[in-house]
Amino acid sequence: MQTLRCRLRLLVPALLLALPITAYAAGWWCFWFPWLGGCGGGSQASCGAPLTEVTSFGSNPGNLKMCRYLPAGLDSGRPLVVALHGCRQQAADYDDETGWIRFADKHRFALLLPQQQEINNSRRCFNWFEPGDNARDQGEALSIRQMIGKTASDANIDPRNVHVTGLSAGGAMAAVMLATYPEVFAGGAIIAGVPYRCAHGASEALLECGVSLTGQLGAMKDLTPADWGARVRNASPHGGPFPRVSIWHGTSDTTVNPKSQEELLDQWSDVLRIDRTPDAEDSLHGHQRRLYKDEQGKVLLETVVVNGMGHGTPIDPGTADDRCGKAAPFILAAGVCSTFHILRFWGLDSVH
Numbered sequence: 161m162q163t164l165r166c167r168l169r170l171l172v173p174a175l176l177l178a179l180p181i182t183a184y185a186a187g188w189w190c191f192w193f194p195w196l197g198g199c200g201g202g203s204q205a206s207c208g209a210p211l212t213e214v215t216s217f218g219s220n221p222g223n224l225k226m227c228r229y230l231p232a233g234l235d236s237g238r239p240l241v242v243a244l245h246g247c248r249q250q251a252a253d254y255d256d257e258t259g260w261i262r263f264a265d266k267h268r269f270a271l272l273l274p275q276q277q278e279i280n281n282s283r284r285c286f287n288w289f290e291p292g293d294n295a296r297d298q299g300e301a302l303s304i305r306q307m308i309g310k311t312a313s314d315a316n317i318d319p320r321n322v323h324v325t326g327l328s329a330g331g332a333m334a335a336v337m338l339a340t341y342p343e344v345f346a347g348g349a350i351i352a353g354v355p356y357r358c359a360h361g362a363s364e365a366l367l368e369c370g371v372s373l374t375g376q377l378g379a380m381k382d383l384t385p386a387d388w389g390a391r392v393r394n395a396s397p398h399g400g401p402f403p404r405v406s407i408w409h410g411t412s413d414t415t416v417n418p419k420s421q422e423e424l425l426d427q428w429s430d431v432l433r434i435d436r437t438p439d440a441e442d443s444l445h446g447h448q449r450r451l452y453k454d455e456q457g458k459v460l461l462e463t464v465v466v467n468g469m470g471h472g473t474p475i476d477p478g479t480a481d482d483r484c485g486k487a488a489p490f491i492l493a494a495g496v497c498s499t500f501h502i503l504r505f506w507g508l509d510s511v512h
Contacts, residue, residue, distance in 0.1 A: 205250045205252070205275070207225065207227035207251055207252060207273075207275065208227075208250075208251070208252035210229055210255075210261065211227040211228065211229050211251055211252060211255060211273060212227070212228060212229070212230075213225060213226065213227055214226040214227075214228060214307070214310060214314075217306050217307050217309070217310035218302075218303070218306030218307075218309070218310065219302075219306070220303045220306065221298065221299050221300075221302050221303060222280070222287075222293055222299040222300030222301070222302065222303035222304070223277060223279065223280055223303070224274050224275060224276060224277065224280075224300060224303045224304065224307075225251070225274070225275035225276075225277060226272070226274060226275075226307045226310070227251035227252075227272075227273045227274070227275050228270065228271060228272045228273065228307075228311060229255065229260075229261060229264055229270070229271040229273070230270050230271075230314075230315055231264055231265050231268060231269075231270075234268060234269075234270060234315060235268065236315070236316035236317075237316065237317070237318045238268050238269050238270060238315070238317055238318060238321075239267075239269040239270070239317065239318055239321035239322070239323065239508055240269060240270045240271075240272060240308065240311055240312065240315075240317045240318075240321070240322045240323070241260065241264070241269055241270070241271050241272070241323050241324075241325070241508070242272045242273075242274070242304065242307075242308065242322070242323065242324040242325070242334075242337070243255075243258070243260050243271065243272070243273050243324075243325050243326065243330075244273075244274060244286060244304075244324070244325070244326030244327070244330030244331070244333050244334055245273065245275070245276070245284070245326070245327065245330050246285075246326070246327040246328035246329055246330050246331075246352075246472075246473075246490050247283050247284060247285035247328055247329045248283050248284060248285075248489070248490070249284065249327075249330075249489075249490060250275050250276075250284060251273035251274070251275040253488060253489075253491075254273060254327070254330075254473075254491075255271070255273060256485075256486065257475070257485055257486045257487075257488045257491045258473050258475060258484070258485055258491060258498075258499050259475065259484025259485045259497060259499040259500065260273075260499060262484060263484070263499060263500070263503055263508075267503065267508050267509060269321075269508060270311055270315045270317055272307055272308065272311050274286075274303070274304050274307055280300075285328075285329035286300060286326075286329045286330055286332070286333035287299070287300055288329055288332035288333045288335070288336055288354065288359075289332075289358075289359035289360075289361060289362060289364070289365035289369070290361070290362075291360055291361065293336075294333075294336045294340070294356070294357065295340060295395070296340040296341065296395060296396050297340075300333070300336075301333075301336055301337060301340050301341070304333075304337060305337075305341055305344065308322060308344060320346060321346055321508075322344055322345050322346060323345060323346055323347045323348060323349075323403075323506050323508070324337050324338065324345055324348050324349075325348065325349035325350070325351065325502060326349075326350065326351065326353065327351045327352060327353075327472065327473045327490065328351070328352050328353065328415070328416065328471065328472075328490070330353075331350040331351045331352055331353025331354070332350075332353045332354040332358075334348055334349070334350050334353060335348075335350055335353055335354065335355060335356045335424070336356060338356070338392075338402075338403050338405065339356040339357070339391070339392040339395040339396070340395045340396055341396065342392075342396060342398045342400075342402045342403055343396070343398045345403040346403055346404070346506065347403050347404045347405065347406070347505070347506040348403050348404075348405045348406070349405070349406040349407075349408065349498075349502040349505070349506075350405065350406070350407050350408070350424060351408045351409070351473050351474075351498065352408070352409055352410065352413055352415070352416045352420075352471055352472070352473075353407075353416070353420065353424065354369050354370065354371075354416065354420055354424075355381075355388055355391075355420065355423045355424050355426075355427045356388075356391055356392050356395065356427065357391040357392075357395070358370075358381060358423075366378075367379065368380070368381050369381065369420075370416050370417030370419060370420045371415070371416060371417075372414055372415055372416070372417070375414050376414065377414060377417045377419075378416075378417050379417075380417045380419040380420055380423060381423065382419075382423070383423065383426070384426070385426040385427065385429060385430035385436070386430055388423060388426050388427035388430060389426075389427055389428075389429075389430030389431045391427070392427060392428075392431045393431065402428075402431050402432055404432070404459070404460045404461065404505070404506075405424075405428045405432075405460075405461055405462075406461075406462045406463075406464070406501075406502050406505045406506075407421055407424045407425060407428070407461075407462070407463045407464070408421075408463075408464045408466065408474065408498055409421040409463075409464075409465060409466065410465075410466045410467075410468070410469030410470055410471065410472070410474070410492075410494070411465060411466065411467055411468060411469065412468050412469055412470050413469070413470055413471045414470065414471070415470075415471035416471060418465075421463060421465070425461070425463055428461055429452060429461060432452075432454070432460045432461060433454075434452050434453065434454055434460055434461065435452075436452070437452075438450035438451060438452055439451055439452060439453040439459075440453075440459075444464060444496050444501055445476070445495050445496045446467065446495065446496075447464055447465060447466045447467055447474075447494075447495075447496050448464070448465045448467075449462060449463070449464045449465075449501075450462065450463050459505075462505055464496075464498070464501070466494050466496065468494075469492055469494045470492065471490060472489075472490040472491055472492035472494075473485075473490065473491050473492065473498055473499075474492055474494035474495075474496050474497070474498045475487065475491055475492065475493055475494065475496075475497055475498065475499070476493065476494070476495055476496050476497040477493055481500075482497055482500045482501075483497050483500070484497040484499050484500055485497060485499070
C-alpha cells in the first residue's frame, strides 16, 4: 500500500502537468506551480519608487532582488520589518497597498521587501516548498538573511527588533524564515500561509499542503503539534526563545485551505511551549481574534479569522489611525487593517 501511495504521489502530478492548461485553469495552476506549460514569464521588474534596490548584499544564492524603504532621517537603533509578497506580486505591490510604507513613516522603522524573480519562478512565488530554498543557510532563505544583515549594517537597526511577515507563498516563506533563523526575529505574522516543512517538493505541496488549483479546497496535512513543532526545532541550532507569531486567514479562502491556520497554530504553540486553549478572545471589527499566553501572562501567539474573506491580505482603506491600504489583487478590503494590528501585536506602535 505504501509503495502504491508513493507511485501515485509521483504519477498524479505528472499526469496533471501533461494536461493542456486553459486560460481559466492557468491562473490556478500557475499560481503555485509556475513551471507548467503555458505559464510564461515576463520582464524582470525593478523595485519601483519609493522603494530602492540594493544590488550588493552578499552571495545571494536564491537570486532574489533586494528592495527596501528607509524613511527620511531614520535614526539608528530603529526596528526592521521584512514583508514578503505573494505569488503574481512583486515588492511594489506589497508596500503602500498594505499600508507598510505609511506605518514605516509613522512609527519610524526600516522596511525590507525581498522580491522574487521570474527566472526563479515565473509567477514570482517564493519557493517555500523547495528543500534548497527552505533550509538554513541555503537558497532563498539565506538570500533574505543576507538582506537583513545588509540593512542592519546600513541603517544600524536594533537587532532585537526584527520582524517578518508575508502573504500566501510569502507567508509560507515567512514561516521558513522564523523556523530557520529564529534568533534573528522578535516576531512574525503569517497571512494565508503554510506551516514550515509541510512540503519537501512540488508533489507534496500539491497533494498535502492545502493548496488548491481548482477553486476547491485542497487537502491539508493533519499532524500532531509535536510533529509540526519538531520541524521548526530541527531547522536550526537555536534552542530558544522563539519569536511570537500572529496567524491570519480568511474563512472563504479557496486557494489555501483555512485549515492551514489550525496546523500553524499547532506548530507554533508547540514551539513556544504553550497550549492551544486561548487565554483571551475578542473581536477586531467583527473578526475573531484569539490570544495565547505563556505562564507569565505574555501573549506569544494570536490567531485572527477574517470572516468572508478570500485569499489575500486584509486591509481597511481610510485615513483613521487603524485603517490602511489600497485594494488590489490579493489585497482585500475586509474591514480590518491587518498591518495595523500586526504592528500592535509586535509592539512597534509604541517603540520610541
